[in-house]
Amino acid sequence: MTSSSIDTLLDQHEQPHTDDLIEWLRIASISSDPDANEQTHQAGRWVADRLQAAGLKVEWIETDGHPLVYAETPAVPGAPVALVYGHYDVQPVEPLDQWITPPFEPAIRDGNLYARGATDDKGQVLTHVQAVIRLLETGQPLPLQIKFMIEGEEEVGSENLERRLPELAQKLACDVVVISDSSQFAKNQPAITYGLRGIATFELTVTGPRQDLHSGSFGGAVKNPGIALCQLIASIIDADGRIQLPGFYDDVLPLSDEERAQFAALPYSDEAFAESIGVDALAGETGYTSLERKWARPTFEVNGLTCGHQGAGVKTIVPAVASAKLSCRLVPNQDPEKIAQALEQHIAQHCPVGVKASVERDHGAPGMVANFNSPFVAAAKQAIADAFGTEPVMIREGGSIPIVQKFQETLGADCLLLGWGLNDDNAHSPNEKFCLADYHRGIKASAYLWQQIAAMNQDA
């Protein structure tokens, strides 16, 4: 199909495309919440049904957790195979009272669609689904084979997909993996993401007395688990923002001067960034710029703290227990397993007398850097430039898509990370949104991309 006939076709379908996304977003598929299991599966079923109705061969693959949705168009001998990866699960929604409209009642304001999962990832993965559905509706065969792997556990570590990947490798065999689960560099500045950070998550629990104690009758003679937790966490970061876990930086590859120069050349303002998130001053590891800190340096974060009395008023206790949800973002070449061991070792060495501390590991995934010079990158650049009217810039991203590194390893395919979202889309926060214009441009870019990849093959 020509670009202009694709344009016409997609422009005519803007409203149904929006309606579809709204329908999917109404399904509260919070993968980390066992009470939401039924809805999580329902969200997977929703996209499986769409793909099936469009004529794709669909498989519903049960796992020990949430099911995998696999679909494929017919094989095209001699043509490339592209695999689209995305996820139908979403993050939790707390704090609920900060949502202007409820997270699972999608609402359009100022051209943005607000709902949990709008950008992460239902809205973004749906661009590829819609493009393929529309192209197939024309009755013409696609110029390449497109496969979909849409999972329901990306927000909880993709462990089941990762475990099943070796046995699924033949089914998923492809030349390129396409993932839209990241952001443009800025409004009207699309980007191709060539690097992601990894992740390691933990829960640290400090236990003291058998039960909460009266802080008057007992306080002073017994170690307070809340204080011990704070001391342990404080011991992990120094005044320069450097992480003190043993060997934490050993495997970190230094940023090259070239990459630092490239980052520095991007149109970026610390002042605008600080204002956008509502802080007076930025902070982080000494010696690095904000972009370097977000994209290419490892971190240690407190994601949550729980201890003692949290209700109204005063309760003067020495609490029995204190716990923290912790996570590290990792950079390529750091091993989540070694980081977990380093945390466990640090906690064991620094645990104050009078309390016990334990680390429970949650999920981990290494970071990745994609092949900058892949011909697929050139194809994507062209498709995006055509759809968005602006050449994309090459960027890294601070987030983690745990499975990407595994795809690279297991499938030996290049990965294209084509983000249609924006950094202020509030992924993982209240009032998550997706710009509807970007949603529709994303659908176009996806349709163009299949043409570009097929053409690339004919050129070769």
Add this chain to the structure above:
Amino acid sequence: MTSSSIDTLLDQHEQPHTDDLIEWLRIASISSDPDANEQTHQAGRWVADRLQAAGLKVEWIETDGHPLVYAETPAVPGAPVALVYGHYDVQPVEPLDQWITPPFEPAIRDGNLYARGATDDKGQVLTHVQAVIRLLETGQPLPLQIKFMIEGEEEVGSENLERRLPELAQKLACDVVVISDSSQFAKNQPAITYGLRGIATFELTVTGPRQDLHSGSFGGAVKNPGIALCQLIASIIDADGRIQLPGFYDDVLPLSDEERAQFAALPYSDEAFAESIGVDALAGETGYTSLERKWARPTFEVNGLTCGHQGAGVKTIVPAVASAKLSCRLVPNQDPEKIAQALEQHIAQHCPVGVKASVERDHGAPGMVANFNSPFVAAAKQAIADAFGTEPVMIREGGSIPIVQKFQETLGADCLLLGWGLNDDNAHSPNEKFCLADYHRGIKASAYLWQQIAAMNQDA
């Protein structure tokens, strides 16, 4: 009345005394919980009704918070006046799932009555109420005047009673204040408490970005309020357990060698203490014994921590806000106002770049030391020895009864702190209890005390 006729009278009423306490404990008078206001007032009304039915002149004194219950027996010219102080309010009950039986459904197990408020303070203040009711029922006039001031805000700082004290001073005028809101030294070792710690409570709030942020996209370039909170709290206590707030120890009177020797002479075992609270090792300020740490040294405690994701699973955010409920126990001569200023100054000086920290003051009260050589102490020693069959020891207590110091100042009266509870009664914790044998012994000791005080007057 003779001791033996008092004994007989009280022994006959053990069951109704127990039933009365159970009835009072069923009323969930959590003063810090606005949703419990009606029940809190109901608990005040309950004791006011009892006193009125016994023939006392009762006043229900409204305040800006929970009402005060005042009652008095007729004046006895030439005889001393005693004021009994206690409280009908109770602590919150969380964590609810740790209660073996629900906090407001009193249950008897192994001779102990389990319920929130059993020992703190309904069970203890009721000993004096029951003693006076029984003595009045004999139809004989009391040999002294007894007044009651039973308030509903002790667990939230007694601010309204404190504010009203000057205008109430004439009504409350007395020679001795009797308070049972503390503990015996140990099982079968009754005690008279001559010192209490003061208190100052706070909420520390650290705010960062406008809302929770995706820890991948933003983490590393923005200060994490959860980490900042931990760093601030950790900065307050050093490795020796010394509190680093500016001038914190300036007004602390050193313990005399005599008092330290007295503490050391008490039958006390660190091992037994550690075992009783379920810790492997004790901890606290270097250079002091456990009893010194609990009774006569100031403390800094975390009573609660709240930040970010607290539910099941993982939520990888940089939280927007983190907060801590904090309290200091103070020793006599420390000023809660100066301590609050010291905390505010420390937090302002140590707040990390990129977040804001604020301190909200809650209530404060100084500590106290009572007159060791008062004739009322001698009278109480005799009454307790007669009721418990064991001479009481003289001790201090780590808890705070904020109003005691104010009574000393405003009324110029001696204070007798006669605790019938035990240290393992779980005041402020799940499964609060009161030994019923001690409850009944407390009623006897109270009845004897009025005889002893009246006799003391005749001797003089």
